Amino acid sequence: MFLSQTDKxxxxxLRLCTLISATILALIIMFLLAExxxxxxHGVLTQFISDESWHPAQRLYNILPMLSxxxxxxxxxxxLATPLGIASAMFNRYYAPSFLASGYRRIIELMxxxxxxxxxxxxxxxxxxxxxxxxxxxxxxxxAILVLAMMILPTIALTxxxxxxxxxxxxxxxxxxxxxxxxGTIRHVLLPLAKSSIxxxxxxxxGRAIGxxxxxxxxxxxxxxxxxxxxxxxxxxxxxxxxxMAYAMGDHxxxxxxxxxxxxxxxxxxxxxxxxxxxxx
Amino acid sequence: MLKNRLATLLxxxxxxxxxxxxxxxxxxxxxxxxxxxxxxxLVDAPLDAGRGGxxxxxxxxxxxxxALTISVAAPLSLATAVFLTEFxxxxxxxxxxxxxxxxxxxxxxxxxxxxxxxxxFCVYLGLGFSILxxxxxxxxxxxxxxxxxxSEGLRAAPDEYRLAAAALGLNRAAALRHFLLPTATPALxxxxxxxxxRAIAETAALIFTSGYVDRMPDSLMDSGRALSxxxxxxxxxxxxxxxxxxxxxxxxxxLLFMINTLSSKLAYHWMHKxxxxx
Numbered sequence: 001m002f003l004s005q006t007d008k009x010x011x012x013x014l015r016l017c018t019l020i021s022a023t024i025l026a027l028i029i030m031f032l033l034a035e036x037x038x039x040x041x042h043g044v045l046t047q048f049i050s051d052e053s054w055h056p057a058q059r060l061y062n063i064l065p066m067l068s069x070x071x072x073x074x075x076x077x078x079x080l081a082t083p084l085g086i087a088s089a090m091f092n093r094y095y096a097p098s099f100l101a102s103g104y105r106r107i108i109e110l111m112x113x114x115x116x117x118x119x120x121x122x123x124x125x126x127x128x129x130x131x132x133x134x135x136x137x138x139x140x141x142x143x144a145i146l147v148l149a150m151m152i153l154p155t156i157a158l159t160x161x162x163x164x165x166x167x168x169x170x171x172x173x174x175x176x177x178x179x180x181x182x183x184g185t186i187r188h189v190l191l192p193l194a195k196s197s198i199x200x201x202x203x204x205x206x207g208r209a210i211g212x213x214x215x216x217x218x219x220x221x222x223x224x225x226x227x228x229x230x231x232x233x234x235x236x237x238x239x240x241x242x243x244x245m246a247y248a249m250g251d252h253x254x255x256x257x258x259x260x261x262x263x264x265x266x267x268x269x270x271x272x273x274x275x276x277x278x279x280x281x
Numbered sequence: 282m283l284k285n286r287l288a289t290l291l292x293x294x295x296x297x298x299x300x301x302x303x304x305x306x307x308x309x310x311x312x313x314x315x316x317x318x319x320x321x322x323l324v325d326a327p328l329d330a331g332r333g334g335x336x337x338x339x340x341x342x343x344x345x346x347x348a349l350t351i352s353v354a355a356p357l358s359l360a361t362a363v364f365l366t367e368f369x370x371x372x373x374x375x376x377x378x379x380x381x382x383x384x385x386x387x388x389x390x391x392x393x394x395x396x397x398x399x400x401x402f403c404v405y406l407g408l409g410f411s412i413l414x415x416x417x418x419x420x421x422x423x424x425x426x427x428x429x430x431x432s433e434g435l436r437a438a439p440d441e442y443r444l445a446a447a448a449l450g451l452n453r454a455a456a457l458r459h460f461l462l463p464t465a466t467p468a469l470x471x472x473x474x475x476x477x478x479r480a481i482a483e484t485a486a487l488i489f490t491s492g493y494v495d496r497m498p499d500s501l502m503d504s505g506r507a508l509s510x511x512x513x514x515x516x517x518x519x520x521x522x523x524x525x526x527x528x529x530x531x532x533x534x535x536l537l538f539m540i541n542t543l544s545s546k547l548a549y550h551w552m553h554k555x556x557x558x559x
Binding site: 014113212 | 288291296309390392394428453509516517523537
């Protein structure tokens with residue numbers, strides 16, 4: 001690449017800024033490791049799953065109940081949001097009359113823009129009391145799943161929508177020429193074509209659900225326990241950090257940073273999966 | 282045939298369900314929050330932990346945090362985006378690594394940004410709980426969004442511009458200044474709007490960085506409470522704060538709606554211009 005003197009200077013500056021941008025991720029991982037070090041240096045990682053319970057005052061740091069709350073709420077939210085999100089996308093592309101499609105897409109975009117703290121507020125003041133009537137205490141795993149599902153649905157719907165929109169028109173024409181029904185076309189021609197992009201959207205939504213803090217913190221009840229039913233209160237990893245960071249000192253603080261590391265690990269695993277998904281398509 | 286009908290039915294039902302939930306959510310917010318809204322609410326200081334008074338200082342803190350976030354993140358992102366699109370080849374290892382790291386950064390949970398911001402800005406750099414720490418933490422968070430939208434904007438500028446600039450003997454810096462950046466401006470603004478929307482909605486990353494203090498901040502080194510944190514605090518920690526939490530939520534949503542509308546208008550305008558100039 002030929003560069004003039006001015007361009008060489010500019011290029012150098014730009015490269016420096018780029019380096020700074022790229023360093024942030026490394027800094028985050030470094031600081032998470034450094035702050036967790038007081039606990040990690042003992043080398044007994046099993047303590048985070050084998051301690052009797054989560055009682056920082058007694059130096060017991062079992063994060064399993066929180067980890068399972070995170071995974072269960074994410075799984076629940078995905079089970080609800082995936083079919084609904086894909087149905088939304090199919091509605092926009094193939095079922096809606098044109099005046100409805102743009103309006104409905106706008107609704108989904110607005111849902112995507114609502115801040116998590118507002119979802120939390122609504123879940124706490126409207127949804128939780130309703131669940132409480134059915135089965136106390138209301139603030140529960142179920143409430144967290146419902147609120148999370150609402151939050152990740154737009155991600156799945158919008159990515160599936162653009163994935164379906166990117167399918168070349170020739171596939172529609174061929175399906176029509178074969179006299180396939182509308183559902184037959186979608187099920188056997190269009191969905192298989194969009195599969196990997198829809199999968200990427202679902203992974204994005206999974207990451208969002210795992211990392212979500214405020215909404216879950218406000219509606220899940222925050223009791224550290226293995227839930228026996230959907231109506232039990234739970235505390236996720238993220239909520240635990242938000243609740244205890246304010247007063248945590250020493251090893252307790254380190255334990256919270258360890259849970260931060262665990263979150264990062266899950267996110268990086270997901271990113272790896274997304275990469276494999278992208279390569280294989 | 283039956284399957285076809287059933288699918289149509291199910292899809293319409295899901296769409297009706299989702300729309301109904303959305304409408305209920307918005308109506309609830311408006312119903313509970315509307316009564317508390319007034320001009321005085323926007324400018325007054327909060328009284329009695331937010332049960333009374335307004336959100337004046339909170340709006341100021343929110344504005345300061347946003348301004349800081351954007352003024353740090355925007356130049357850095359623009360430089361990175363220009364480097365990635367104009368000054369590095371597609372297959373270079375360096376830019377590959379950087380893109381990968383930015384992709385991961387984009388999916389880091391906000392609470393982890395909060396942990397990092399607390400450890401790095403508040404403790405390590407000694408900035409304490411301050412608007413400065415909060416703004417810098419959010420700057421790290423919106424960086425990947427800005428870089429992505431900026432890069433897309435630059436990449437959308439037709440290659441003819443680059444060739445024409447080269448044919449005129451302009452160096453790359455001049456080509457950027459006179460052709461590429463002006464062409465990409467609407468996309469740059471749309472990206473900024475997106476980042477502002479993301480930053481203004483953020484709560485978890487701010488709890489341990491900019492803090493809870495609801496007084497009017499005197500400087501960037503003071504702790505300042507952002508609007509989203511105010512909503513959280515009122516609904517979780519203040520008994521009887523729900524109606525004011527709803528009012529604050531209504532204001533936050535209206536701000537976001539304005540930002541969202543503005544950015545989609547700009548994006549539309551930009552697409553339109555591109556189509557007519559082709």
